Amino acid sequence: MSHYAGPLLTRDAAEALLAARSRGDAAWTGSLDLGRSSGAAELGPEDWGWRGVRYPYPGKLKDRTIYHWDGDEFAAVSRYSGALIKLIPTAWGAPTFEIDGIKMLPTSKESPVDDARRKVALVEPRGKAVLDTCGGLGYFAACCLDAGVAHIQSFEKNADVLWLRTLNPWSPDPDAPDYGGRLRLEHADVSHAIVAIPDASFDAVLHDPPRFGIAGELYSQAFYEQLARVLRRGGRLFHYTGSPNKLTSGRDVPREVLKRLEKAGFRAHLALDGVLATRR
Numbered sequence: 001m002s003h004y005a006g007p008l009l010t011r012d013a014a015e016a017l018l019a020a021r022s023r024g025d026a027a028w029t030g031s032l033d034l035g036r037s038s039g040a041a042e043l044g045p046e047d048w049g050w051r052g053v054r055y056p057y058p059g060k061l062k063d064r065t066i067y068h069w070d071g072d073e074f075a076a077v078s079r080y081s082g083a084l085i086k087l088i089p090t091a092w093g094a095p096t097f098e099i100d101g102i103k104m105l106p107t108s109k110e111s112p113v114d115d116a117r118r119k120v121a122l123v124e125p126r127g128k129a130v131l132d133t134c135g136g137l138g139y140f141a142a143c144c145l146d147a148g149v150a151h152i153q154s155f156e157k158n159a160d161v162l163w164l165r166t167l168n169p170w171s172p173d174p175d176a177p178d179y180g181g182r183l184r185l186e187h188a189d190v191s192h193a194i195v196a197i198p199d200a201s202f203d204a205v206l207h208d209p210p211r212f213g214i215a216g217e218l219y220s221q222a223f224y225e226q227l228a229r230v231l232r233r234g235g236r237l238f239h240y241t242g243s244p245n246k247l248t249s250g251r252d253v254p255r256e257v258l259k260r261l262e263k264a265g266f267r268a269h270l271a272l273d274g275v276l277a278t279r280r
Contacts, residue, residue: 001166003173007032007041007050009067009074010089014058017041017048021057033169034066035093064088066095068167077167085160087168094170097137097161104136104210106273113170117143120206122276123236125149128203131230133190134218136161138171140206141183145172152183153202155190162187191217194226201230205237212253219257224264231279237266240274 009017013030020028020043027040032050042049047056058074061067066087067074078086083100090096092111097104105112116139123130126148132140135154144152156162162185165171174183186193205227209218217223227237239261241254258275261268266277 001162002175003169003171004068004167005051006053006069007055008034008077008167008169009058009061010034011061011063011065014061014067017043018057021045021048031093034089034095036169066167077164079160079163081160085158085164087164094139095137095168097164105139112137113139113142116140117146119238119240119272119274120144120147122238122271123204123206125152125204129153129201131197131202131205131227133194133205133207133227134209135165135185136208137168138165138185140208141185142170142172144206145179145182149182154183154185155188155193156185157187157189159187191223194223194230197230199229200232203232203235205231205235207237208240211242212251219253219260221260221263224260224266228265228279233279235279237261237277237279238271238274239277242273 009032013032016030017028025043027042029038029040031038032041039050047054055069058067066077066089068077078084086098088096088098090107090112092107094111094113096107096112106115120140120143125144127150130144130149130152132152132154135141135156138154141152141154172179172183174185207227209215212219231237239257241257254270254275258268258270261275261277265280267280268275268277
């Protein structure tokens with residue numbers, strides 16, 4: 001899918017745009033790509049222009065919602081196909097996303113991109129071939145590219161998440177010339193696709209699966225053995241687990257993951273909000 005190049009509106013941005021028109025300003029300067037850049041919108045009485053295209057002024061917009069121009073109106077960046085999936089603005093610019101109201105990325109203390117950068121640094125991606133098992137919005141991949149990864153292979157199972165990526169300016173575009181073909185993004189379930197990957201194909205692995213109750217197969221002993229098979233000896237793996245409440249869940253998921261990884265052939269220890277492991 002090609003990436004969207006039009007404006008993205010949040011309620012705050014739309015209100016600032018409308019306030020500038022009400023003041024009689026000829027232009028408004030701000031960000032219409034979720035903080036990636038700043039530019040000027042030309043203001044007229046009935047419409048406004050950005051990057052050579054004219055748009056109608058938006059009506060009342062909802063909070064916690066991002067809007068894109070769909071050719072007829074400013075529509076929410078959300079879809080429903082068995083579950084409601086939605087791009088959500090954050091105070092940091094880079095958005096998170098929700099599936100049926102469940103936030104999929106941590107954003108309470110820092111940008112999801114900064115959070116991803118700390119985790120990516122643990123596997124030291126520069127010059128390496130990296131497997132990104134559950135691509136999501138692509139923040140792990142973006143941080144790897146920024147850090148000088150040689151090649152990164154990303155898998156994403158959910159077609160709607162791939163659609164969100166085309167509308168999110170913080171998601172890396174595999175076809176962007178600046179990346180030189182270093183990112184390959186595949187629409188596939190990694191739990192199935194991994195069996196076709198040759199042994200010792202990667203120097204590092206980033207594994208950020210949905211929670212255990214949604215995707216238990218990505219926490220299984222069999223899958224961890226596949227990760228060990230495709231990772232070269234000495235290669236690092238960071239496995240995000242989060243910090244589920246042991247009192248309510250009755251499980252210590254990080255410790256369970258650590259034990260399974262060790263059984264699969266890793267040396268492992270708890271790190272950040274997950275497990276860092278090295279292939280023996």
